[in-house]
Amino acid sequence: MEPLAVDAEHAVLPDDALRSFADAIRESAAGVYPGTDAAVGFEAPRRPEFGEFATNVAFSLVRAARRSPQEIAQTLVADLRSRAPTVAGLFASIEPVAGFINLRLAPAIWQAAVARIVRDGEAFARASHRGTRISLEFGSANPTGPLVVVQGRALSIGDALARTMRLRGYDVFVEWIINDSGAQIETLGRSVDARYRQLSDSTIAFPEDGYPGEYVVEIARALRDTQSERIAAMPERERLEFMAQFARDELVAEQRKSAERFGVRYDLWQSERDLHEKGGIAAGIERLKELGLTYEEDGAIFFRATQFGDDKDRVLVRADGRPTYLCTDVAYHYEKLRRADRVIDILGPDHHGYIGRLHGLAAAFGYPGHLEVLIAQQVTLMRGAEQVSMSKRAGQLVTLDEVLDEVGIDATRFFFALLATDTPLTFDLQLAVEQSNDNPVYYVQYGHARIASVLRKAGDADVKAARGAGLEALVHPAEIALARRLAELPNLAQSVVEHLAPHRLARYARDVASDFHQFYTECRILAEERELRLARLALAIAAQHVLAISLDLLGVTAPDSM
């Protein structure tokens, strides 16, 4: 058998070893139990004594082979050892236990994985371009106020997904839809107008359905300071329209600024009004008509939603010719479905009942399963034990910017990404600023800073030497455990994309930090003996890269000191 290569260029990596094992075991199964179909899958057992990986292949053969799982597992392992000693040599142990086959990789494989990470650096886990187009929409809010906390959660989740998708080679197109064509814009105009007139006459009544927030007053003041002469000359109708447009532009600009401050990048801010004016809305309706999925009743145009599981058909265009909210979504999704292989919407918790309708739309257009909808669940703000009030109706908004002012971008992004998207979140502002071990953000960042500190202490010469050093000295359980964790990143990132589960990134980052801290405690990195010292430095460098990549995917900084 050939000696195992440990250099990063021609190394056998953990995934390669598992693939070889799967192939070999399938051959064994085909030989020993002709006519059977072995399914070889791997999992990471919970208990360390069950090895680093385990396969349940024997269970899949029980019926066809008419043997006990344990007997099958033993037979397969014996056969593999004699027929494929090279493959067996990739493993430190191969044990049939209770029908499972428990595996432990040879240390050289883990050492090779570390060498690969050190070599790839920031590019580790990056996948080559694969040509799959993904449209990702999130955050989209009515342009009638500043961004609030729940939207911050959608931004955090959506941006982490977008970054991870780019890392894994997908063509991601990130979009925000500005809902600027409905009645709420007109309401916004009336709200601003009332505040404007109140500036000179405090007895003027504020509309009952108006937006009560203080920001409306600020917009009115801005108008008075810069546009009062123009406004004075306008007839009421023109004035209301002008104010609505002015406020919309102000608020969209403010929303964009908040998103950018939060570190979120968009490729497109799509105005609904523009979509209407450019005929995009009409195109979507036309398509539905061609497909025979619309009909007219009482002067309105209906979508046959019941054909796709909805309880009733839905109005697209009212009798007076005004399109509904759904109508815009019809058009927009038709457009997105045509240009992307996978269309993803992240919506707020109040859109729960809307999911089925959107799926129905995708099916109607001939793209069943191409549209995925995520609901970013509610955020409850706490300050210690006290709940922070945020009633929209009373105008008590807590804006994203206010939260960022209070606790910073890193903590906010990390906390928002920490739980599964559809799990309601309680965000404690007091905890988020605490620089204590209750705070998971600091725990992870501390890991990164601690490594940086060790590398500084080691000195440039050793750090440089470590990058090309042999890693045979890495055999301690804490070293292997850390190496194993680091090597998971590519598969983990891939699972984040496939399951739309960015919270796994945050949890993974915490696990990496935890494994590093344990390694740090048990193994002195700056050991006397040079070979060991360089090998451990290389492992620390690899851990630093993985932490930096994970944090970057979450939009969180990786400090060298704190």
Add this chain to the structure above:
RNA sequence: GCGCCCGUAGCGUAGUUGGAUAACGCGCAACCCUCCGAAGGUUGAGAUCGGGAGUUCGAAUCUCUCCGGGCGCGCCA
């Protein structure tokens, strides 16, 4: 009433396509710095995975049913 989501340790949660004695953090108890950052580490106590039935060699995970909680059911957006 119909539809969707959720019930996992005192609290907050994770749990890929079903796998072995159910995991992580906080909190609680007891420990660890003559040495690389103690913002760290180790150990312990703590769970009939809401109840019941079914499918399976095997269920927190799939099916049915009941209980408890949240949300959605406009020619609003």
